[in-house]
Amino acid sequence: MSDLRGIKGILFDKDGTLVDFQATWFAIGEMMALKAADGDQAQATALMKAAGYDFSAHCFKADSVFAAGTNADIVALWYPGATDSERSDLIRMFDQVSAEQGSAKAVPLPGSKDALASLHSAGFRLGVATNDSTGGAEKTLLSLGIAQLFDAAYGYDAVANPKPAPDAIHAFSDLTGLKPKEIAMVGDNRHDLEMAKAGGALAIAVLSGTGTRESLTPMADVVLDSIADLPAYLAREA
Template sequence: MRVDGLIFDKDGTLFDFDATWNQYTVSVISYFAQGRAAQMATIANVLGFDLSAMAYHPTSPVIAGTNRLVAELLASVVTTHDADEVERYLTQTAAQVKSVPAVPLAPYLRGLKNQGLKLAVMTNDSEFGAKSHLNDAGVSEYFEAIIGADSGYGAKPDADPLHAIAGLLSLDPAQLVMVGDSTHDLLAGKRAGMRTIGVLTGVADSTELSPYADFIFDDIGGVTDWLKTVNT
């Protein structure tokens, strides 16, 4: 069956994960630790973040987690803020982060649209954060739907948000491909009855993604050539 639409994850897929989020994470840890080295180590540990390498461990729960999950993790080791306060802080500050595109996004997405494809974003970030980052990158106009874990459809790895997008795009799930950098992305796609493509601009490597990916590319640029083999 031909591909008529693509659903992209955001962080680690449209945007390079490490280049976008590692420095921000250090600032978050520093903020909640209030400069105390021991507390910084405690927070980094619960987030699965290596302060010396300034990078996430591949098994970090943050990588594919929702803002609420991260807030609860932080609140479990921070006594000065509850989870609601932490979540508000993360939503507000993360939306201001300058995301680093995995490829030049505007020409890439324009090329996909010129092929008649419908495009959407489903992220476990907040909808507010997703729209802020895509607006900042100047590419929100290319997407028919942009939803987050707080949009009312659920979060990955559940299939519900992907089924919701299929409905919004008026496409059968089999006509859609889920493109992502984490097992959560790809497992959600499989559960939704979609083909799946893994990309290596996140933290996971090909060994981790391969059980759930129909194809794996270095970045989303590889999707363009693949589509030529499917839709011709």
């Protein structure tokens, strides 16, 4: 196990880490796919599969476009013939839909609120780094009643380069005055762990989202079932 005694700040991925990804996003993804398919259910199903939904397992695949990508990635996949102007309009529309619907339908993972409150009370600086939009992340934190626990939320549109680039780690470091080695990045996808490694932060994997133990362990310094286990783990390592 890695030594976490120097950790003073924690960046969390949002979907699959704070929020139940499957419960929150399938209906929203299907709605967006139906719009992209002009109401054709068969085409919408094909788009969902292309974006990473496994209909036989009833879940999103680990590291798929929908699980780990941005709305820009989804637009590029679903609208390959769009012009630059059309693509920009579509991204804005997807950002608005995902921000409004994602926050309204957000299902917190069991124990996540208590864990975050405990970490905040213990003095850890907390942030969110997501490939959702910044507005979507902020709305979700507000709807879950946990926004006051966080110093900042960084969406893909808040930094020059989204995950797996380390830009959000650098931004959080600048904001808090913490060194990257004093920051842990917690997430359920390889993108999260790759960002941690690229930014010099500690990589903590959780198995509460789309990632599996097999897909995450090679990149992780620590693997936990969920963030509900994080306060006790950090206290034990202190």
